[in-house]
Amino acid sequence: MAKKKLSADILDELHHVIVSRKGDNPEESHTARLFSKGVNKIAQKVGEEAVETVIEAVGGSKEELAAESADLLYHLLVLWEARGVKPSDVWEALEGRKGISGIAEKASRIKY
Numbered sequence: 001m002a003k004k005k006l007s008a009d010i011l012d013e014l015h016h017v018i019v020s021r022k023g024d025n026p027e028e029s030h031t032a033r034l035f036s037k038g039v040n041k042i043a044q045k046v047g048e049e050a051v052e053t054v055i056e057a058v059g060g061s062k063e064e065l066a067a068e069s070a071d072l073l074y075h076l077l078v079l080w081e082a083r084g085v086k087p088s089d090v091w092e093a094l095e096g097r098k099g100i101s102g103i104a105e106k107a108s109r110i111k112y
Contacts, residue, residue, distance in 0.1 A: 015077050015087050022081065031078060039082045046075045 017031075024032040034042050049072040056065040080087065 011073065011077065012087055014074065015081070018074075018077055018081055034075075034078050035082060039079070042075070042079045042082050046072070046079050049075045 021029045021031040022035050026033040026036040034045065049068065053065065053068040053072045056068045060068075077087070080090070
């Protein structure tokens with residue numbers, strides 16, 4: 001069996017799955033359970049996954065880093081959906097940064 005070619009489109013596909021499970025039974029769907037707990041709990045989960053990703057980056061294996069990164073991306077997509085952010089919004093923000101120095105882009109942000 002030929003291996004499927006993977007690309008960034010997988011994130012859009014994952015987003016569609018997340019949206020489709022948003023209203024499912026929280027007893028049967030982890031995604032629905034996250035939504036039922038609200039944005040604060042989802043954001044907390046993103047933070048936990050980010051820490052686990054950093055731990056694997058510093059001392060873990062390449063495979064564990066990839067697995068934790070996948071968990072982080074999944075939870076980030078759930079958070080985006082909970083807050084009404086579509087992946088295309090993020091892709092557009094990234095597109096707008098093309099050709100701009102990261103230092104210049106950061107300096108252009110409004111400071112509070």
